[in-house]
Amino acid sequence: MTTPVTTPVLDLRSVAFAYPDGHQALFGVDLQVQRGERVAVLGPNGAGKTTLVLHLNGILQPGAGSVAVSGLPVVRENLQEIRRRVGIVFQDPDDQLFMGSVRDDVAFGPRNLGVRGAELDRQVMRALDLVGMADFADRPPHHLSFGQRRRVAVATVLVMEPEIIVLDEPSSNLDPASRRELADILTGLDVTLMMVTHDLPYALQLCPRSIVLSDGVVAAQGSTLDILTDDALMKSHRLELPFGFDPHVC
Amino acid sequence: MGAAHGHRLHFHAHSPLHRAPAHLKVAALVTFMLVVVATPHAWVPAFVAYAVVLAALVALSGVPVGYLARRMVVETPVLVFAALLPFVATGPEVDVLGIGLSEPGLVAAGGLMTKATLGVLGSLLLAATTEPRDLLAGLERLRVPSQLVQIMGFMVRYLDVVTDELRRMRTARESRGFTARDPRHWPVVARSAGALFIRSFERGERVHLAMIARGYDGSARQGARP
Incomplete structure (x- = not known):
């Protein structure tokens, strides 16, 4: 890692957060993501990954510490702009796709930003093109396959032209073909990307850099290959490679 | 489906x-x-x-x-x-x-x-x-308040999701040897309905988060498609 010379797209400093019921999920997370990077956040279930994601666009506000997106602090006054800059693809596409048709769903975000008419149509079709779903624009989302729905979910954030796309468990519930198609789409995008996952081979395939989140702190970060081959580190944070998978031969 | x-x-x-x-x-x-x-x-x-x-x-x-x-x-x-x-x-x-x-x-x-x-x-x-x-x-053309139309839209969208969930829960119950045949079985069915309600409620929260994440601020700016 070189020292950053530009403003990082994501800049988290000592972010700590406790839920109202007293359960503390994050204990001072420091992390930076530079423009154009693809970073995986790895960690076992309950490590605070999803909590972290919800801090990136201000749905949760840190109890202590700060979050900034391209230098803009995540505070109430900036939320609208922050949410344009940070696109989050949630784990369950059924949570994300709620309009009657794919087209309306992709249009939902830009419409909230005031885009209308021909410009809106153009943006929507461009985003659908990027994920290879343009032919499905007028279908209701619940008639699509799971993999197609996930791709439309990616389009719903792409259309906002965000500075960073954050994916929560992008490969969950996908069959191998859909999983590979999504990987092709994601690697083809010219965008800063952060993905939260415990699918380690997927992280290795897509993200040169990884961050290990464990018990609410950044336990390690570095190149994904280095992390996946550090047995002691992997073991101490409940990270396991699937049976038969060898990161060296990929 | x-x-x-x-x-x-x-x-x-x-x-x-x-x-x-x-x-x-x-x-x-x-x-x-x-x-x-x-x-x-x-x-x-x-x-x-x-x-x-x-x-x-x-x-x-x-x-x-x-x-x-x-x-x-x-x-x-x-x-x-x-x-x-x-x-x-x-x-x-x-x-x-x-x-x-x-x-x-x-x-x-x-x-x-x-x-x-x-x-x-x-x-x-x-x-x-x-x-x-x-x-x-x-309904929108008939000037029905857009919040009402939106609520109905959500119902249409999630009806299939919820009935699917209900069907999966029933399949899971039946796989464990339970079939609701007479009123003595109703408490189990009622608990399933309760679980379904909680799940749907939580899904509602998640959908709301996903909407906020895409810049929704509660105003009815969506309207009909142009």
């Missing part, structure tokens, strides 16, 4: 009734219902005329009678209630097979059954000939 096209109440066909604009159909149904409800019980020929109009529309729509008849089951609770009226209402009685029935009760029951049947049939016909999305757009 539901039917291949549209919704499980929708019957795919290409009749003039299917093509008619949704807002006209909604307005026509509401007007029809107001007229039916306002007609005094005693005007039997008027009810016959209404039924003939409906029957003609059904014939025009090409929706099979059996298709509508099966879906008329939703009316059952109203019919049961109507059937009880002659037994509980007061007033002069008539003897039917040795049982004293209230005469005003009988008239009220007859009226209620006729009006409910006409209303349910009319509504089913609207649902069978109109795609849910067109129906929502039609």
